[in-house]
Amino acid sequence: MALVVQKYGGTSVGTTERIRAVASKIICYRKKGHDLVIVVSAMSGETNRLIGLANEISRQPVAREYDVLVSTGEQVTIALLSMALQECGQAARSYTGGQVRILTDDVHSKARIRNIDSSAIKRDLAAGRVTVIAGFQGVDENGNVTTLGRGGSDTTAVALAAALEADECQIFTDVDGVYTTDPRVVPEARRLSRITFEEMLEMASLGSRILQSRAVEFAGKYNVPLRVLSSFEEGEGTLISYEEAGMEQPKISGIAFNRDEAKLTIAGVPDHPGVAYRILGPIANDNLEVDMIVQNVGQDDMTDFTFTVHRNNYDKARQVLRRVATDLGAREVTGDPKIVKVSIVGVGMRSHAGIASGMFESLANEGINIQMISTSEIKISVVIDEKYLELAVRALHEKFELEQE
């Protein structure tokens, strides 16, 4: 008998038929003797419908009211799922974020969870009830509705699992686990039975959109075993946990890629202390998030500075950078929105040399030019021309033998 937090995403509860199917699934788990806390998202399409309404009223809806609006999406799902459970004879009770109460800071649409009052949930569990909690939402100290931002339901589930000291947090989604890479690109891609928090974090932030990074981070911080499973198929999914001592780690666990970035270069910048700040400060002031940053070694007291931003922000960042270039007396600003980032991820890298050279060799063999390189302890990312994406991912998948267990 375990205490399990399960989260069902928007596709899993996209219709009343699917909600009934989720209820049956929950009742099955319940019959195995588990205590269950269920976190749900809005029915797929609902959040977009609500945002559409807001945009008909205002191009920049007031943040406080935006949260009041979109939080209704999850509220509809908790009510319907609780009804479905009770229709099948399973005692259940729904809670909005405010009712739980999930206390957050007051940053609307990007709130962070501060504290969870788990007393009502514990009472329900003791009474044999399944509790159904609205993901993605909370309240601030003054009782204003807040939301955690898109994908925040994962974070709600993990935070609840941490607060309740649950045995496992299961994220049900439309894929049956975490793969070595996107199977649409590499048909031989293999589902991983296990992956570490750190690796998952790299995979998530690098573009494998199965789990929200913050949820993985949170799970790692509170050591909540996290499992990604399919809502529609049976299976063990992928368990995300800490590296176990003595566990033989593969060198590379997976290959992530991201098509959403664009590259900008400011060339011929005087190579002085503080120049990086003078370039990136104005970018940050415009709320443009920067991902990879590379500064080449200077020549003749001049240097080149390259970074990537989200492709949607490319034009805006370019304008800012042109102003900066004039201020600094830089030679020129160039850019390219048609790039992709490809990364190999694996905790095994720590103890194995030659991974990076293996990656570069493999890309060179395919004639793929590397435009930028960035590394961390457990990942190596390269930026390449977007037309080579599939070729690169397939070559690396084969090179590191990821199709094999």
Added chain:
Amino acid sequence: MALVVQKYGGTSVGTTERIRAVASKIICYRKKGHDLVIVVSAMSGETNRLIGLANEISRQPVAREYDVLVSTGEQVTIALLSMALQECGQAARSYTGGQVRILTDDVHSKARIRNIDSSAIKRDLAAGRVTVIAGFQGVDENGNVTTLGRGGSDTTAVALAAALEADECQIFTDVDGVYTTDPRVVPEARRLSRITFEEMLEMASLGSRILQSRAVEFAGKYNVPLRVLSSFEEGEGTLISYEEAGMEQPKISGIAFNRDEAKLTIAGVPDHPGVAYRILGPIANDNLEVDMIVQNVGQDDMTDFTFTVHRNNYDKARQVLRRVATDLGAREVTGDPKIVKVSIVGVGMRSHAGIASGMFESLANEGINIQMISTSEIKISVVIDEKYLELAVRALHEKFELEQE
């Protein structure tokens, strides 16, 4: 400078375009220097959409979850209207029933308001903000979401007006006031500039579905002047208040009618004490609401007993009555679902004789047979064959000269 509570119904906020129009209207009032508290319903169609979802899950959805579900309808509207106000530069803040907090009993879907905490609203008003409150909803002592039942937004508005000691409670709807009768039946029907609470109560409960009876009752109890106005046209509407001393009252204010009733008779019942209870007890036990009740004077220790129920309950009530007839040894059970109730209403009746005979004479002149009669201090209702409805209402409207001021 007055404090006014305004309520906008579902049609008035049925699209984002209309919500923007309501926002403009509110800003106009605000510019005249009034403090404004706005109560809104769900966008028209939304409550039915939500109920449709619930019914896909369960034929009898759990009451607690049903309220969690349908209360999202108003929550969407408060957010959108607050956005629209702020988009036009008017400071505003939205509140759900739970946020206000509107405390109710725990009877889900038919909750009654117990108390309203007006402190947050007062702070907002003092700061120049328009407050936008979700109608129809509240919370019980344990923080569970409750709803007041259909049309409950009127009640919310009146209760807020009472709690805030507002100068007036304005109900914006799709008609421009209370008419002497339904203009679709009598084209000469005239908008009343004033009507008393008691008359309105009779008009409302008799089938003029402009205002919910409970809201009128509440307004009368706390002496909140209530005004019915159109959302779409300019005008003074109809003010509902107490009869003013010395005010010349017309004999009859209006004619109400109700097509939703059905008639049942149990004939040849032993005329003993307690027989009415033995007939109506089982009906009440099945939650069937009874409206008019008439018992004829008995003959040979036998009597006939007739009453009306909602037409939807006709078959069910008939079955119950057949069982009762067997138990009591009654002669027969007859019924007719094709009847209507027509009523004349007016506080002037109190001081004027001959109103009833005038009504009966008028109907007799048209050859309309009266099947049942029921009277109160300020109204006379008759049940007639439904095919005579329009004829009867027109004849009475002319008879009592209601087209004239």
